[in-house]
Amino acid sequence: MASPALAVRPALALGRRRVVDRAMSVLFVAATVAAVTPLLLVVGYIAVQGAHGLSIALVTQLPAPVGEPGGGMGNAFVGSAILIAVASAIALPVGILSGVYLSEFGGGRFGDVLRFFTDVLTGVPSIVVGIVAYTILVVPLRSFSALSGGFALSIIMIPTVARTTEEALKRVPLTIREASLALGVHEWTTILRVVIPTGLAGIVTGAMLGIARISGETAPLLFTAFGSAFWQQGLLKPIAAVPLQIFQYAISPYTDWHEQAWAAALILMLLVLGLNVAIRAVTRTGFRTVR
Amino acid sequence: MDRTGARPPEALLEAAAPARGAAVAAPAASAVRIDSLGAWYGARKAIEGISLAIAPRTVTAVIGPSGCGKSTLIRCVDRLHEVTPGARVEGRVHVGDVDIYAPGTDPVAVRSMVGMVFQKPNPFPTMSVYENVAAGPRLRGSRIPRGALDDLVERNLRRAALWDEVKDKLGRPGADLSGGQQQRLCIARALATDPAVLLMDEPCSALDPISTYRIEELMRELAGDVTIVIVTHNMQQASRVSEWTAFVLAGDDGIGRLVEFDATEQLFTKPADPRTEAYITGRFG
Ligand SMILES: Nc1ncnc2c1ncn2[C@@H]1O[C@H](COP(=O)(O)OP(=O)(O)O)[C@@H](O)[C@H]1O
Ligand SMILES: [Mg+2]
Numbered sequence: 001m002a003s004p005a006l007a008v009r010p011a012l013a014l015g016r017r018r019v020v021d022r023a024m025s026v027l028f029v030a031a032t033v034a035a036v037t038p039l040l041l042v043v044g045y046i047a048v049q050g051a052h053g054l055s056i057a058l059v060t061q062l063p064a065p066v067g068e069p070g071g072g073m074g075n076a077f078v079g080s081a082i083l084i085a086v087a088s089a090i091a092l093p094v095g096i097l098s099g100v101y102l103s104e105f106g107g108g109r110f111g112d113v114l115r116f117f118t119d120v121l122t123g124v125p126s127i128v129v130g131i132v133a134y135t136i137l138v139v140p141l142r143s144f145s146a147l148s149g150g151f152a153l154s155i156i157m158i159p160t161v162a163r164t165t166e167e168a169l170k171r172v173p174l175t176i177r178e179a180s181l182a183l184g185v186h187e188w189t190t191i192l193r194v195v196i197p198t199g200l201a202g203i204v205t206g207a208m209l210g211i212a213r214i215s216g217e218t219a220p221l222l223f224t225a226f227g228s229a230f231w232q233q234g235l236l237k238p239i240a241a242v243p244l245q246i247f248q249y250a251i252s253p254y255t256d257w258h259e260q261a262w263a264a265a266l267i268l269m270l271l272v273l274g275l276n277v278a279i280r281a282v283t284r285t286g287f288r289t290v291r
Numbered sequence: 292m293d294r295t296g297a298r299p300p301e302a303l304l305e306a307a308a309p310a311r312g313a314a315v316a317a318p319a320a321s322a323v324r325i326d327s328l329g330a331w332y333g334a335r336k337a338i339e340g341i342s343l344a345i346a347p348r349t350v351t352a353v354i355g356p357s358g359c360g361k362s363t364l365i366r367c368v369d370r371l372h373e374v375t376p377g378a379r380v381e382g383r384v385h386v387g388d389v390d391i392y393a394p395g396t397d398p399v400a401v402r403s404m405v406g407m408v409f410q411k412p413n414p415f416p417t418m419s420v421y422e423n424v425a426a427g428p429r430l431r432g433s434r435i436p437r438g439a440l441d442d443l444v445e446r447n448l449r450r451a452a453l454w455d456e457v458k459d460k461l462g463r464p465g466a467d468l469s470g471g472q473q474q475r476l477c478i479a480r481a482l483a484t485d486p487a488v489l490l491m492d493e494p495c496s497a498l499d500p501i502s503t504y505r506i507e508e509l510m511r512e513l514a515g516d517v518t519i520v521i522v523t524h525n526m527q528q529a530s531r532v533s534e535w536t537a538f539v540l541a542g543d544d545g546i547g548r549l550v551e552f553d554a555t556e557q558l559f560t561k562p563a564d565p566r567t568e569a570y571i572t573g574r575f576g
Contacts, residue, residue: 107376175413179477182371183427183484184403193430197417 043269050266053259059267063229069256073249073264075231079146079240080215082232083225086150087214091157092207098158099165099206104191106166122159129155130220138224146232146239149225153217157210164209168202169195205279212275216268218243242268321385322347322488322518323368328382330363330372337363338547341382343537350510350519352533352555354526356570359539360547361522362410365490368520369405370398387487403431406481406517408491412473414465414480421461423476424448427484443483451479452509471502478509482517489513491521495528507532526571530559538567 057072064071098118102111133152138144172195180190196203221227226238227248233239242264249261323345330338338360345351353361366372367380370391384391391401414423424444428435435443444461448454453475457468465476474494481489491510495503510519510532523529529536536555541547551558551567562568 173413175409175411176415178371178374178407179409179413179415179480180426180430181374182369182402182405182407183430183480184399184401185427185430186399189430189432194415194417194426198415200417 046262046266046269050262050264053263054266055263058260058263062231066254071260073240073242073245073260075228076240076242076245076264077267079225079228079232080242082146082235082239083149083153083221083241084211084215086146086235087153087157088207088211090151090154091161091210094154095158095161095206095210096165096203098162099203100169100191100196102162102166103169104195118159118162121155122163125219126152126156126217127219127222130222130224133220133224141236143236144224144226144238145236146225147235149221149239149241150235152220152224153214156217156220157214160210160213161206164206165199165203168199168206171202172198201282201285204282208275208279208282212272212279215272215275216243218247320347320388321345322349322387323520324383324385325364325368326383326385328364328367328380328384330360330367330381331377331379332375333377336546338367338539341539341547341549343549343552345518345520345535347518348514348516349535350514350521350533351535351537352529353520353522353537353539354524354529354570355539355547356541357524359541361524361539362492363547364539365407365492365520365522368488369407369490370401371407373398403427403484404487406484406486406489408474408477408481408489408494410493411497412470412477414468414473414476416464416466418465419462420448420457420465420468420476423465424479424483426480431484447479447483448476450482450513451475452505452512453479469502471498471505474498474502474506475509478506482513486517488518488520491519493522493524495523495525503528526559530555538562538564538570540566540570 055072057070058074059072059077060074061070061072062075063073098114102115102118105111106114130152133148133155137148137151141148176198177190177195180194181187185194221241221244225241225244227244228238228240230240246261246264246268249257249264252258321344323343325341325343325345328338328341329336341364353364355361363372368384368386368391372378372380380392382392386401386405389401389404390396391398415426418426421444422429424447425440428440428443445454445458448457453472456472457463457476460467465473468476474497478489478494495506498506507528510521513519521529521532533555535552536558537552538550538558539547540550551562551564553563558567559571562571
């Protein structure tokens with residue numbers, strides 16, 4: 001009685017295992033397809049919609065007056081570059097220094113607190129960041145400005161840069177640090193000239209991730225940079241930005257503005273995509289040198 | 292007893308140098324003297340009550356089962372033990388006539404007169420062969436003219452028996468060399484700061500037999516002008532390279548203590564302690 005049952009069970013178990021295995025594989029493939037499909041749809045749709053609006057004028061000329069054909073949003077591309085430069089000028093030093101602090105001295109209570117706030121900052125809705133920048137800079141300066149826009153973007157960028165820097169430096173092996181200390185090199189010199197260069201690929205990755213993160217941000221610019229139909233007029237004046245301009249054109253009733261918005265979205269997307277490809281390249285060579 | 296080490300830190304480097312030259316005239320001076328040394332990792336005591344005097348320009352092997360505290364012991368001689376968070380040291384260590392744990396002593400100055408070679412070759416990954424050797428003087432801020440630096444790099448690569456193999460690729464990354472070459476590069480890097488004492492923590496354990504042989508050969512040559520302390524769990528290696536051997540063993544409490552310290556030949560042929568005999572005949576460890 002007992003022995004036939006025992007003989008059958010392994011076969012049954014095997015059959016069931018095979019079915020479960022097959023089902024799980026199908027599930028995983030389906031999930032992957034579900035995750036990738038929207039991306040492909042977005043990329044494809046923007047490419048199709050944006051392609052015929054592409055022109056040199058789009059990135060070199062000012063907007064044409066309503067009703068006149070042609071024109072572009074060159075001011076928005078220059079404006080975005082300036083906003084990103086201002087944001088980087090603030091976020092890179094602050095983010096990299098915080099990352100160095102977290103990695104090298106962040107073992108204690110203060111390090112944990114700092115890490116917690118950085119994580120919270122990552123989750124703050126970007127519109128809230130815009131309001132904060134509005135309160136801190138726009139109100140006292142009595143003007144929308146490139147400076148306040150760049151400042152808002154920098155707040156979004158700092159946590160990304162800080163945490164990637166921290167992770168990059170933590171990956172530098174202890175034995176490399178000890179080799180330097182054992183030579184009679186001061187701790188700070190060791191950090192600056194041995195640890196940071198060894199983790200540099202990771203820090204560069206963090207900087208580029210930060211830039212990729214902010215280059216499409218629209219909400220924090222709404223009441224800081226504000227947008228402008230002219231070339232930039234200095235850091236303390238309102239400034240155009242590509243995502244803002246896309247937003248304004250998209251909600252306008254004019255079809256040629258819609259076309260320009262699609263084309264600008266395509267360029268923006270390609271830039272971010274290019275940045276991500278570059279990040280992958282840096283990470284790969286970085287791993288080769290550090291091992 | 293010897294309080295001469297209680298000097299201001301600026302005097303450290305000068306203090307170490309005469310000790311080496313004067314040793315012929317004063318053979319009694321030890322290159323390293325360890326008195327009742329104990330070391331903790333947080334609340335856990337790793338070694339206790341270790342006393343040793345190491346003669347200048349000799350090779351001393353530290354042997355013992357793994358985990359008995361060999362690495363901890365030599366890291367205390369370089370003030371590298373305290374780099375580990377929560378780590379602590381008791382007792383005294385003199386390098387030359389410098390009391391390295393005296394309150395006013397700068398650990399950075401101690402580390403520059405004691406060299407360390409680690410278990411796994413660890414050249415600086417972002418630096419070339421040349422830059423690795425020059426790293427000590429350069430990162431310590433010495434302004435050495437290019438020509439003198441070239442000489443220093445060549446001299447120390449020769450001392451580490453690596454010059455002929457790398458003279459055409461000084462600009463290549465140090466990490467591109469083979470494992471054995473990397474370890475000799477690390478030896479050259481340590482020698483370039485002109486240490487009086489060179490500590491080596493199982494320097495061959497990651498290497499093939501031929502690379503191991505070359506490093507053992509190198510150690511015998513270097514012993515002419517540097518005091519070498521090598522940690523090894525390979526007893527053949529200890530008997531091949533060293534004149535003196537210290538046997539460390541952890542007791543039932545897990546704390547490493549010195550069991551026996553004697554001339555290598557004596558220790559391996561006529562050990563005084565039954566535990567040493569048990570270890571060298573392979574009865575434990
Ligand atoms: N970083 C550390 N933190 C805590 N305990 C440590 C650390 N390093 C070593 N130890 C402990 O100290 C003892 C001696 O270690 P070690 O000196 O590395 O031994 P050995 O070099 O003889 O193998 C071991 O029990 C080990 O677990
Ligand atoms: Mg060890």
